Amino acid sequence: xxxxLSRLKESPSQTxxxxxxxxxxxxxxxxxxxxxxxxxxxxxxxxxNGQRIIITGQVFxxxxxxxxxxxxxxxxxxxxxxxxxxxEHRGAADPNFPGWFRQPxxxxxxxxxxxxxxxxxxxxxxxxxxxPHVTLWIVARGINIGLHTRMYFPDEAAANEADPIFTRFExxxxxxxxxxxxxxxxxGVPVYRFDIHLQGDKETIFFDI
Amino acid sequence: MRxxxxxxxxxxxxxxxxxxxxxxxxxxxxxxxxxxxxxxLLSLNNTLSEMTGPVFGxxxxxxxxNDLIRNYATTGDAIGPRIIVHGRVLDExxxxxxxxxxxxxxxxxxxxxxxxxxxxxxxxxxxxxxxxRSITDEExxxxxxxxxxxxxxxxxxVNDWRPAHIHFSIFGHAFAQRLITQMYFExxxxxxxxxxxxxxxxxxxxxQLVAALDREATIPMDTLAYKFDIVLRGRRSTMFENRMEGN
Numbered sequence: 258x259x260x261x262l263s264r265l266k267e268s269p270s271q272t273x274x275x276x277x278x279x280x281x282x283x284x285x286x287x288x289x290x291x292x293x294x295x296x297x298x299x300x301x302x303x304x305x306n307g308q309r310i311i312i313t314g315q316v317f318x319x320x321x322x323x324x325x326x327x328x329x330x331x332x333x334x335x336x337x338x339x340x341x342x343x344x345e346h347r348g349a350a351d352p353n354f355p356g357w358f359r360q361p362x363x364x365x366x367x368x369x370x371x372x373x374x375x376x377x378x379x380x381x382x383x384x385x386x387x388x389p390h391v392t393l394w395i396v397a398r399g400i401n402i403g404l405h406t407r408m409y410f411p412d413e414a415a416a417n418e419a420d421p422i423f424t425r426f427e428x429x430x431x432x433x434x435x436x437x438x439x440x441x442x443x444x445g446v447p448v449y450r451f452d453i454h455l456q457g458d459k460e461t462i463f464f465d466i
Numbered sequence: 467m468r469x470x471x472x473x474x475x476x477x478x479x480x481x482x483x484x485x486x487x488x489x490x491x492x493x494x495x496x497x498x499x500x501x502x503x504x505x506x507l508l509s510l511n512n513t514l515s516e517m518t519g520p521v522f523g524x525x526x527x528x529x530x531x532n533d534l535i536r537n538y539a540t541t542g543d544a545i546g547p548r549i550i551v552h553g554r555v556l557d558e559x560x561x562x563x564x565x566x567x568x569x570x571x572x573x574x575x576x577x578x579x580x581x582x583x584x585x586x587x588x589x590x591x592x593x594x595x596x597x598x599r600s601i602t603d604e605e606x607x608x609x610x611x612x613x614x615x616x617x618x619x620x621x622x623x624v625n626d627w628r629p630a631h632i633h634f635s636i637f638g639h640a641f642a643q644r645l646i647t648q649m650y651f652e653x654x655x656x657x658x659x660x661x662x663x664x665x666x667x668x669x670x671x672x673x674q675l676v677a678a679l680d681r682e683a684t685i686p687m688d689t690l691a692y693k694f695d696i697v698l699r700g701r702r703s704t705m706f707e708n709r710m711e712g713n
Contacts, residue, residue: 265558265697269671270487271648272662273633276581280571280597280633288580288595291537292528319500326583332519332641342518343639357520364583379514392515396646399497401488401665403646428508455501465482465507466516466642
């Protein structure tokens with residue numbers, strides 16, 4: 258016998274279910290007057306620094322069907338690559354940039370849409386720069402534990418090529434699933450399309466972080 | 467070297483034990499069949515992108531945010547068994563997690579959700595919305611008041627019923643700790659018949675999601691109480707100064 262390490266176990270995950278909106282975006286489904294507004298649903302404040310962008314797309318299941326009940330959360334650095342967080346010790350992030358957004362997909366089209374700014378580069382563990390990216394977290398009915406992925410930018414080819422994740426050779430064939438497609442502009446704001454495939458030939462890379 | 471490893475906020479998080487969590491593919495829960503990745507997850511050492519996360523202040527909370535009996539009520543209190551749910555948010559080292567945002571949602575006493583895609587014939591309670599939120603205090607504690615939710619039938623098997631449950635969404639201090647789970651109630655026989663619950667491989671892990679009846683926290687002649695502690699991932703400590711990313 259040996260001494261116990263006396264650690265607790267993490268609470269196990271369960272699916273968010275089909276009615277995740279009740280708890281996370283109640284106004285979005287018509288439960289008004291409980292909260293003044295839904296957390297994370299507002300677009301990036303106008304006072305935030307940086308290049309405005311739109312990130313939009315759909316989430317697909319293993320049969321190619323669009324999910325109409327998924328919820329996405331986006332976490333990213335500010336335009337200078339600083340996170341507005343307790344864990345950020347390199348400096349103060351843009352006070353007008355929340356860094357975190359939450360969007361349910363549309364109940365009919367399944368389209369999600371984030372209005373944010375393009376993030377600056379953030380260092381990897383060893384100090385090398387990671388290419389600009391946003392972290393996405395996807396939950397829905399049928400997803401037992403939230404899925405983490407990253408979205409990279411198609412117009413950052415050189416930075417992507419040098420990114421510590423992109424240099425992992427065994428992933429070469431699937432890396433394209435992490436890069437958004439440039440999809441025109443809306444009122445001068447660049448639009449990036451990032452579809453997420455949960456399963457199948459085009460399956461997105463998901464991370465165990 | 468320090469004399470003792472200080473509680474540290476620079477190291478990466480303990481790896482998730484994915485044999486403790488439900489796997490993605492749990493075929494008895496039918497929707498998981500087409501919504502589960504087939505490729506292995508890509509393991510990624512925590513970078514700043516994972517070790518940081520949004521900060522939520524107590525100032526964002528409304529007075530009734532943690533009172534589901536009153537926060538949607540117009541003509542009277544919500545109907546059903548009155549309960550308090552309380553507990554602590556801890557990390558795997560047993561340290562409290564202060565400032566954690568909890569959001570919770572549930573069906574009413576009859577098992578009916580207030581959602582436009584829901585068509586169960588049990589009645590809507592006009593005074594019950596079903597959502598609330600709390601931010602943990604300095605000791606990691608939270609509490610809210612609500613109605614005990616009813617069991618709920620769902621189209622999985624021809625006669626499947628969810629046990630009474632409350633959904634929880636939890637933000638710790640980092641996006642790596644982000645978690646959604648469900649709380650069940652002590653003594654409910656349907657817990658062990660539910661395909662969503664039984665997607666969790668280990669019975670001890672299921673037990674971690676079952677809140678205990680807490681008579682000591684009840685309000686006599688008013689409200690019963692259940693205690694539900696939540697554990698988020700712990701962090702590696704940095705015992706040697708020259709290893710900036712932890713031991």
